[in-house]
Amino acid sequence: MTTDIDRAGIPFEAEEYANRQRRAREAAREAGFDALLIADPANLYYLTGYNAWSFYMPQVLYFPVEGEPVFILREMDANGAHRTATGIARERIFGYPETLIHQHDSHPGQWIAQKLRELGLGGSAGQDARVGYEGEAHFFTVRTFRYLQEELPNWRLDECHDLVNWVRLVKSPAEIEYLRAAGRVCDHAISQGVGALYAGRPANEVAAEILHAQAQGPVAYADEDARGQLVDGDYPAIVPMLPTGEGADTPHLTWSNSPMPANEGISFEIAGVHRRYHAPMARTAVIGTPSKELERLAGFTVEGMLAALEVVRPGATAHEVTEAFTREIAKGGYTKNSRLGYSIGIGFPPDWGERTVSLRRDDQTVLQENMTFHLIAGMWMTGYGFEASDSIRVTDSGVERLTSYPRDLITIPNRSLL
Amino acid sequence: MTTDIDRAGIPFEAEEYANRQRRAREAAREAGFDALLIADPANLYYLTGYNAWSFYMPQVLYFPVEGEPVFILREMDANGAHRTATGIARERIFGYPETLIHQHDSHPGQWIAQKLRELGLGGSAGQDARVGYEGEAHFFTVRTFRYLQEELPNWRLDECHDLVNWVRLVKSPAEIEYLRAAGRVCDHAISQGVGALYAGRPANEVAAEILHAQAQGPVAYADEDARGQLVDGDYPAIVPMLPTGEGADTPHLTWSNSPMPANEGISFEIAGVHRRYHAPMARTAVIGTPSKELERLAGFTVEGMLAALEVVRPGATAHEVTEAFTREIAKGGYTKNSRLGYSIGIGFPPDWGERTVSLRRDDQTVLQENMTFHLIAGMWMTGYGFEASDSIRVTDSGVERLTSYPRDLITIPNRSLL
Numbered sequence: 001m002t003t004d005i006d007r008a009g010i011p012f013e014a015e016e017y018a019n020r021q022r023r024a025r026e027a028a029r030e031a032g033f034d035a036l037l038i039a040d041p042a043n044l045y046y047l048t049g050y051n052a053w054s055f056y057m058p059q060v061l062y063f064p065v066e067g068e069p070v071f072i073l074r075e076m077d078a079n080g081a082h083r084t085a086t087g088i089a090r091e092r093i094f095g096y097p098e099t100l101i102h103q104h105d106s107h108p109g110q111w112i113a114q115k116l117r118e119l120g121l122g123g124s125a126g127q128d129a130r131v132g133y134e135g136e137a138h139f140f141t142v143r144t145f146r147y148l149q150e151e152l153p154n155w156r157l158d159e160c161h162d163l164v165n166w167v168r169l170v171k172s173p174a175e176i177e178y179l180r181a182a183g184r185v186c187d188h189a190i191s192q193g194v195g196a197l198y199a200g201r202p203a204n205e206v207a208a209e210i211l212h213a214q215a216q217g218p219v220a221y222a223d224e225d226a227r228g229q230l231v232d233g234d235y236p237a238i239v240p241m242l243p244t245g246e247g248a249d250t251p252h253l254t255w256s257n258s259p260m261p262a263n264e265g266i267s268f269e270i271a272g273v274h275r276r277y278h279a280p281m282a283r284t285a286v287i288g289t290p291s292k293e294l295e296r297l298a299g300f301t302v303e304g305m306l307a308a309l310e311v312v313r314p315g316a317t318a319h320e321v322t323e324a325f326t327r328e329i330a331k332g333g334y335t336k337n338s339r340l341g342y343s344i345g346i347g348f349p350p351d352w353g354e355r356t357v358s359l360r361r362d363d364q365t366v367l368q369e370n371m372t373f374h375l376i377a378g379m380w381m382t383g384y385g386f387e388a389s390d391s392i393r394v395t396d397s398g399v400e401r402l403t404s405y406p407r408d409l410i411t412i413p414n415r416s417l418l
Numbered sequence: 419m420t421t422d423i424d425r426a427g428i429p430f431e432a433e434e435y436a437n438r439q440r441r442a443r444e445a446a447r448e449a450g451f452d453a454l455l456i457a458d459p460a461n462l463y464y465l466t467g468y469n470a471w472s473f474y475m476p477q478v479l480y481f482p483v484e485g486e487p488v489f490i491l492r493e494m495d496a497n498g499a500h501r502t503a504t505g506i507a508r509e510r511i512f513g514y515p516e517t518l519i520h521q522h523d524s525h526p527g528q529w530i531a532q533k534l535r536e537l538g539l540g541g542s543a544g545q546d547a548r549v550g551y552e553g554e555a556h557f558f559t560v561r562t563f564r565y566l567q568e569e570l571p572n573w574r575l576d577e578c579h580d581l582v583n584w585v586r587l588v589k590s591p592a593e594i595e596y597l598r599a600a601g602r603v604c605d606h607a608i609s610q611g612v613g614a615l616y617a618g619r620p621a622n623e624v625a626a627e628i629l630h631a632q633a634q635g636p637v638a639y640a641d642e643d644a645r646g647q648l649v650d651g652d653y654p655a656i657v658p659m660l661p662t663g664e665g666a667d668t669p670h671l672t673w674s675n676s677p678m679p680a681n682e683g684i685s686f687e688i689a690g691v692h693r694r695y696h697a698p699m700a701r702t703a704v705i706g707t708p709s710k711e712l713e714r715l716a717g718f719t720v721e722g723m724l725a726a727l728e729v730v731r732p733g734a735t736a737h738e739v740t741e742a743f744t745r746e747i748a749k750g751g752y753t754k755n756s757r758l759g760y761s762i763g764i765g766f767p768p769d770w771g772e773r774t775v776s777l778r779r780d781d782q783t784v785l786q787e788n789m790t791f792h793l794i795a796g797m798w799m800t801g802y803g804f805e806a807s808d809s810i811r812v813t814d815s816g817v818e819r820l821t822s823y824p825r826d827l828i829t830i831p832n833r834s835l836l
Binding site: 139217235255257350353 | 469473493494497501502520551553555556557559560561563623627629632634652657668669671673675755756757768771774778
């Protein structure tokens with residue numbers, strides 16, 4: 001997994017970025033935009049390679065249908081942005097001054113607008129530029145939006161409805177390799193998490209083992225020559241979720257120092273990450289003896305997953321995959337209101353989903369080769385729950401699992417440590 | 419650090435939440451609002467205790483000046499929200515249906531608006547309700563804002579300019595205890611990071627050790643009776659920053675698998691976290707021999723920090739603290755454009771700053787007892803850099819450090835491992 005490109009932290013060849021930008025440009029043109037304003041860090045990374053934890057301050061990529069993009073961010077981040085943003089010309093990166101940060105009556109949005117006007121990109125009176133913004137991107141704040149709206153009166157700002165997210169939907173061969181590497185990191189992290197369990201252990205200690213494994217990646221082989229086979233981990237867009245015991249009916253709880261319970265479900269929902277590509281996985285374990293109701297739920301849920309995976313192939317719809325799951329769990333008398341999954345790829349906090357295709361009833365998206373999904377069967381009942389999931393790729397004729405850890409309810413002997 | 423309240427994951431007594439809400443209500447009334455719309459997860463946690471990784475989906479707290487607040491979030495999260503949101507009545511928590519998520523033509527914002535209208539909170543024609551929104555909160559998307567604007571025509575939506583963030587500025591005694599605990603976690607995590615360094619070690623492996631230490635907290639004492647003294651860690655709002663070598667001129671780079679260099683600066687910028695309270699710290703280390711220019715920079719920077727800390731006390735201004743630093747480093751011919759620090763407390767991704775007071779020139783905020791800051795002297799030169807910082811509390815007469823690790827440039831012998 002280690003090439004010269006890798007070592008420098010630059011994940012893709014220049015040609016890959018050129019291809020991505022070309023496809024995004026075409027999609028923007030088709031949608032009738034003159035330019036897009038990109039703020040979602042995953043879209044910035046996809047189009048340019050830019051990768052730093054700077055997204056808590058305003059930053060936008062002005063991405064025109066004709067001409068070169070312009071990237072504007074905080075000055076201290078702009079200085080070194082070229083180290084990762086190899087898909088954009090260095091002289092098209094601009095930094096706004098530090099003095100604009102966290103002020104009551106001024107804002108970086110004003111500086112961004114002025115810079116774009118100076119570059120002749122502000123449109124002209126009587127001939128508005130139609131510029132698409134990302135209305136659901138997490139780091140494009142309302143304040144930034146309103147300042148741009150005010151300061152660029154010759155722009156017609158319209159929602160682009162996650163346009164670049166949709167361009168990301170079908171993965172390139174290079175991306176698939178990264179997702180496979182992410183799957184190996186995830187297998188390793190789940191193994192470490194399960195291995196860390198004993199009754200009474202504080203949940204934060206289990207989380208610590210998982211976080212370590214996620215960053216480290218699989219441990220070294222005995223053979224030093226195999227070191228090149230190591231897969232380095234990266235930070236996940238979402239920290240490990242460990243709903244346990246009674247709280248296992250609630251997804252998205254993080255951890256406390258509560259002791260791991262015996263004889264109750266402990267769910268893991270984590271991702272392996274390699275160069276920002278995410279392969280998530282959920283599993284459920286019990287220390288000691290699971291309840292009959294949990295065992296029953298687990299059995300039907302896993303059967304449902306198998307039925308859904310049977311349907312995955314090019315030409316099938318997201319709806320059909322979901323219905324296969326729904327039919328199978330109905331045999332046990334179960335229903336599921338929430339989605340069965342969603343498209344995955346690049347992830348930055350706070351989410352590793354792509355916000356495009358959902359595996360759910362009535363999503364008629366037709367699956368294509370090299371789409372990738374997190375198929376997650378999260379069954380949250382009252383007072384207990386079971387979760388299992390796979391990260392998958394649609395192949396030319398079926399499905400490839402990106403993770404390989406067994407799906408069934410995991411049971412661990414409740415050994416006394418004393 | 420372990421009380422009954424702790425073990426249940428509920429960090430504060432009911433009275434503390436009541437106090438906080440009263441203060442926020444008063445501030446909102448003074449600012450002329452009828453209600454606030456709160457989406458910032460740190461503000462939600464502050465006012466209600468709500469703590470889950472659900473902020474990647476729309477969620478808002480309607481917080482009126484008169485009457486009880488209403489919390490609306492995704493259905494799967496609403497079900498278990500009472501487990502952490504103890505500062506709000508359970509029957510005032512509502513969940514919007516799963517089917518609204520990631521759709522092209524519908525949005526949870528519509529459901530939220532309708533629910534608020536049903537509850538009689540939508541204002542009335544001719545008598546607009548003045549509702550304050552958080553324009554710079556990271557998870558209050560433009561799409562949510564625009565749907566609320568459209569569906570609540572009797573609301574006058576005005577920026578509240580981080581009103582609740584300002585209410586958080588002076589910490590309660592209980593909060594101070596959590597910040598001290600966070601400082602202990604941070605000391606531990608920095609120690610583990612420094613201890614993990616050797617030349618050639620992939621950066622992601624060093625990050626793994628830090629992440630582990632952040633979640634675990636300080637290691638067990640030999641004396642089992644002292645276990646109650648352990649401080650459990652929590653996830654940081656920002657992952658470890660490890661700018662190294664040439665990249666040390668760039669803040670906010672995360673890690674790759676690049677080998678740790680010898681004889682060049684390696685900066686750490688991390689936080690210790692306890693129950694979402696953050697005590698950040700930056701340090702810089704060299705494996706082998708630092709350059710003369712780095713040693714010189716480090717010397718003046720640390721002197722500058724000491725000079726700044728000398729000034730910190732109730733009655734001094736943020737401006738004065740900054741000027742003390744500026745004067746000291748000027749003796750070495752150095753200048754600093756970026757802030758010397760900012761207010762800290764509760765943090766959720768993507769930032770651990772409170773977005774209120776900055777330690778910088780022209781910020782005339784008068785320091786008060788129990789304000790807490792991250793005083794960070796980040797000096798990014800061309801091709802090298804030095805960072806050191808302290809998390810501090812303003813005491814009744816001076817300053818308390820929340821972290822204790824020595825500030826000077828850390829040098830580690832470059833031992834061969836072979």
